[in-house]
Amino acid sequence: MALTQMQIIQSLGEAMAWFERELNWGVPPTELRHLCGRIGELYAALITNGQMATEVNQQGYDVVSASGERISVKTTATMGYGGHVSFNPNSLAFVDRVLVLRINTEEMQIETLLDAPVADAVQAMSAEHGGKRNLSLGPLGRKERPRSELKTVREVDFREYTVRELENGSIEVEQDGSLFVPAKPVLRELARDLNIGLLNSNGNPLNTRQLGSQIIASLSEA
Incomplete structure (x- = not known):
């Protein structure tokens, strides 16, 4: 059965909380690949x-957009721009779009490294080797979605403050139409x-996302 948008939001929040809890227990991100995915x-x-997608790795894609695009999603928790993600060249013909994401483990938010048509992504991939084509994360750089799209x-x-959580997990603090950048000092005061x-x-300091999430939860329950 298809998930509603609200159920997707709830599931994403729960998965992020589970991921963060595992990190706090000392589990390295490399051991959480399934959860990252x-x-x-x-x-x-x-x-x-x-x-x-209705089946795991269904013909190489993971998500079908509202417009019918078949999207292959690759997610990493590696900070910096080393490493790569791999694709099965035999299934790329069934994909319309490639989305490469990174979970920022410092601020616990999701960053978009690549969002492109499959033809453009294929041009950036290495030649096939061992049944795989690799896409290096290094050249991608940090490509955040515009704030207006979040x-x-x-x-x-x-x-006098408004505290909001965006879909990528980032936290904003606004006062009279002006955003505080960085938000953490104000969040600490609140x-x-x-x-x-x-x-x-x-015993470690809460990061921006953790502080914002706890503040929102506290005020929502009041």
Whole structure:
């Protein structure tokens, strides 16, 4: 049965929370490939108003967008721009679009490294070797989607501030139409006012996403 957009949002939030919890337990991102992949597919379905493919690796694509595009989604948690993602050349004929995502493990948000038609992505891939074609992450650079294209998932008002969580997990703080960049110093002040701790269970400082998420949750329950 197809997931609704709300169910996709909820599933993505739960998967991100599970991923973050595993990291806090000391599990390296390289051991969480399956969870990374799931997060990427949910995010791709969300931003394209699409649906997950009905079968695992169905003909090489993972998500079908609202416009019917078949999207192959690759997700990494490797910070920096080393490494690569691999594709099966035999299934690329069934793909219309390639989306390469990265989970920023420092701020726990999703970044778009590549969003391109399959023909453009294939041109950037290496020649076939061992039944695979590789796409190097190095040349991609950081290609964030424009802010205007990102949906707001949750939003709360506190005093003169508006705190919102975007679909990629990033947090914004706004006052009188102006955004605070970076947002973390203001979030720390708000957290103190709301009696929210600034450290996680391991005694490490909460990052921007964690602080924002806890502030939104606290004010939503009030």
